[in-house]
Amino acid sequence: MTTTTVASFEIKYHQYLDASGKPAKDLPKFAKDMNTMRELYRDMYKLRVFDAKAYALQRTGKMGTYPASLGQEAIGIGYGDVMTKEDVLIPYYRSTGGLLKHGVTMEEILRYWGGDEEGANYSVAKEDFPICVPIANQIIHASGVAKAIQMRKQKRAVVTEIGEGGTSEGDFYEGVNVAGIWNLGAVFFINNNQWAISVPTDIQTACETYAQKAIAAGVEGIQVDGNDIIAVREVANYALEKARSGGGPTVIEAITYRLCDHTTADDASRYDDPKVKEEAWKNEPLVRLRKYLEDNKAWSDEDEEKMKEEVAKEVEAAVKAYEEAPMPGPEEMFDYLYAELPELTKPQREAAIKRGAK
Amino acid sequence: MAAITLIEAVNAAMAYELEHDQDVVLFGEDVGKNGGVFRATDGLQKKYGKDRVIDTPLAESMIAGLAVGMAAQGMKPIAEMQFMGFIFPAVDQIFCHAARMRHRTRGRITQPLVIRAPFGGGIHAPEHHSESTEALFSHIPGLKVVIPSNPSRAYGLMLAAIRDPDPVIFLEPKRVYRIVKHEVEDNGEEYPLEACFVDREGSDITLISWGAMMHETLQAAEKLAAEGIDAEVIDVATVSPIDMDTILESVEKTGRACIIQEAPKSGSVGSEIAAEIAEKAVLSLLAPIGRVSGYDTVMPYYRLEKQYMPNVDRILDEVRTIMEYK
Numbered sequence: 001m002t003t004t005t006v007a008s009f010e011i012k013y014h015q016y017l018d019a020s021g022k023p024a025k026d027l028p029k030f031a032k033d034m035n036t037m038r039e040l041y042r043d044m045y046k047l048r049v050f051d052a053k054a055y056a057l058q059r060t061g062k063m064g065t066y067p068a069s070l071g072q073e074a075i076g077i078g079y080g081d082v083m084t085k086e087d088v089l090i091p092y093y094r095s096t097g098g099l100l101k102h103g104v105t106m107e108e109i110l111r112y113w114g115g116d117e118e119g120a121n122y123s124v125a126k127e128d129f130p131i132c133v134p135i136a137n138q139i140i141h142a143s144g145v146a147k148a149i150q151m152r153k154q155k156r157a158v159v160t161e162i163g164e165g166g167t168s169e170g171d172f173y174e175g176v177n178v179a180g181i182w183n184l185g186a187v188f189f190i191n192n193n194q195w196a197i198s199v200p201t202d203i204q205t206a207c208e209t210y211a212q213k214a215i216a217a218g219v220e221g222i223q224v225d226g227n228d229i230i231a232v233r234e235v236a237n238y239a240l241e242k243a244r245s246g247g248g249p250t251v252i253e254a255i256t257y258r259l260c261d262h263t264t265a266d267d268a269s270r271y272d273d274p275k276v277k278e279e280a281w282k283n284e285p286l287v288r289l290r291k292y293l294e295d296n297k298a299w300s301d302e303d304e305e306k307m308k309e310e311v312a313k314e315v316e317a318a319v320k321a322y323e324e325a326p327m328p329g330p331e332e333m334f335d336y337l338y339a340e341l342p343e344l345t346k347p348q349r350e351a352a353i354k355r356g357a358k
Numbered sequence: 359m360a361a362i363t364l365i366e367a368v369n370a371a372m373a374y375e376l377e378h379d380q381d382v383v384l385f386g387e388d389v390g391k392n393g394g395v396f397r398a399t400d401g402l403q404k405k406y407g408k409d410r411v412i413d414t415p416l417a418e419s420m421i422a423g424l425a426v427g428m429a430a431q432g433m434k435p436i437a438e439m440q441f442m443g444f445i446f447p448a449v450d451q452i453f454c455h456a457a458r459m460r461h462r463t464r465g466r467i468t469q470p471l472v473i474r475a476p477f478g479g480g481i482h483a484p485e486h487h488s489e490s491t492e493a494l495f496s497h498i499p500g501l502k503v504v505i506p507s508n509p510s511r512a513y514g515l516m517l518a519a520i521r522d523p524d525p526v527i528f529l530e531p532k533r534v535y536r537i538v539k540h541e542v543e544d545n546g547e548e549y550p551l552e553a554c555f556v557d558r559e560g561s562d563i564t565l566i567s568w569g570a571m572m573h574e575t576l577q578a579a580e581k582l583a584a585e586g587i588d589a590e591v592i593d594v595a596t597v598s599p600i601d602m603d604t605i606l607e608s609v610e611k612t613g614r615a616c617i618i619q620e621a622p623k624s625g626s627v628g629s630e631i632a633a634e635i636a637e638k639a640v641l642s643l644l645a646p647i648g649r650v651s652g653y654d655t656v657m658p659y660y661r662l663e664k665q666y667m668p669n670v671d672r673i674l675d676e677v678r679t680i681m682e683y684k
Contacts, residue, residue, distance in 0.1 A: 141455070175423065345599065
């Protein structure tokens with residue numbers, strides 16, 4: 001028997017800042033611009049405060065279930081920072097960072113999780129999808145949107161995000177596969193936070209990396225330190241530029257750790273090892289970037305205090321707007337279902353309005 | 359135009375829209391070079407190019423999800439499911455996204471898409487090739503479910519489905535793809551959705567059906583006429599949302615109703631029509647509402663297919679029973 005290797009593949013891992021905030025290799029140009037880095041730090045911090053506030057709102061009965069991004073802030077903020085307003089974001093339930101960076105307001109996000117469809121009626125990011133709750137469906141939507149963009153010969157990229165558990169779903173492969181065949185301008189971010197609710201990665205896959213799932217579809221797969229905002233932003237920028245210029249799709253596995261529960265309805269202490277979590281806290285993205293900024297004399301305790309005050313005000317204003325937002329009326333169940341409500345349903349609409357909340 | 363079959367009418371309608379609307383794009387497995395396994399898309403790729411008539415990889419969820427993404431960008435995708443029995447992997451995308459997108463974005467993103475699928479039994483097909491699961495889709499708010507029964511309706515309703523701003527599940531009764539021909543003017547004129555067609559006027563009983571069963575229903579009506587029973591025959595055509603006004607008006611006139619469907623009886627489109635008649639026209643009824651349907655079983659392999667499917671005799675038997683009430 002003659003045996004030859006007919007194909008071989010590799011997955012590259014990208015990291016710029018190590019856990020202590022020290023550059024592991026030459027930094028990209030943007031990382032030397034301290035204004036940009038301060039802004040990214042502030043964005044990640046804002047997301048953390050927003051998440052904490054959303055948790056508090058849920059715990060006090062003022063909002064529904066909410067999935068925080070604690071420890072994973074660098075992912076959404078990283079790719080969101082290199083998206084243009086013409087690009088399209090197709091989020092999943094933990095894409096709050098990406099949504100905020102792409103212009104979706106905090107008030108809108110609160111309204112969505114607060115049980116009002118108006119929260120997905122984005123005032124700025126008009127073409128972005130609402131959060132995809134069923135797992136992995138959004139991967140195919142990204143390919144569909146990218147196909148439309150390709151047919152219209154536009155230079156726009158599509159970004160979508162999925163948890164590592166979601167890559168076990170058929171839709172993940174189906175969406176990436178067709179993107180590969182048609183060379184679509186889509187970027188598929190995998191937030192590998194180690195947990196699909198309580199199921200860890202060793203139960204999820206036998207793969208060494210999630211990025212290599214791209215290889216089966218003939219698509220480039222990249223692994224990145226998901227706690228390193230410089231690395232995330234850099235690979236996102238690479239993939240988005242590639243997407244816009246006809247270079248095709250990219251799958252990016254961002255490795256991070258979920259330092260919070262899966263959602264407000266979960267209790268991670270049932271399955272998460274406190275020692276592992278304690279270690280993960282040493283590796284989280286905010287402290288790392290702060291160290292980098294301080295090492296470059298670009299951040300001080302005063303800056304931190306000032307930022308905290310400003311962000312608190314900003315988040316409080318959004319919460320106030322959320323709390324003061326009008327309650328949807330019963331007619332809103334009917335008025336957006338079809339372009340024109342069916343005759344058969346019109347009496348139901350009238351009855352619902354007449355009955356109100358009685 | 360020469361007389362054409364139902365499947366040729368589907369083809370002609372799609373060709374018309376491909377010609378006149380650059381946003382229309384057609385895709386699915388085998389739809390391109392092969393022209394579809396039933397030839398519904400025959401010649402369209404050759405005429406409109408590989409960019410607009412696209413062979414996809416074999417993945418139903420992907421085909422439906424692709425339509426969701428493209429429609430979100432304002433394109434008008436027509437996606438083919440090769441057989442309705444294979445639509446189930448796509449149900450996730452259809453129910454969770456196509457049906458809900460307008461609602462959940464308050465009209466910001468809409469879904470002007472069509473999902474086509476040949477459906478129903480009667481062609482000696484293998485397992486999972488003969489299902490009539492229109493009720494599943496009819497149950498989902500936000501979808502429209504359209505079933506043409508003949509060539510001219512296939513043409514007009516397909517045009518309307520493509521032009522409709524909301525997602526349409528377009529189910530083609532494959533048993534009658536080629537059994538009748540109509541003179542169809544290829545003039546781009548659509549038929550209205552959400553409208554029943556009264557195919558035969560009558561005064562004694564209202565027969566209500568759709569799709570392939572319309573043929574048995576009309577034959578039954580002719581035989582009943584010979585027995586002195588004057589049946590009105592309604593083709594529901596859009597089984598969701600249903601034009602109940604036309605049905606109720608007819609039942610109020612005739613006082614009797616019989617619903618004929620190929621699908622299993624329970625929880626079906628026929629059940630819904632019967633319930634609506636019972637709610638809104640019970641005082642006009644002279645007899646209980648009758649239903650002739652497939653059985654509440656799995657669609658059998660084809661050796662029992664004829665015993666499963668309603669036929670003219672079963673319709674006649676049911677109507678005669680209804681007519682016994684004076």
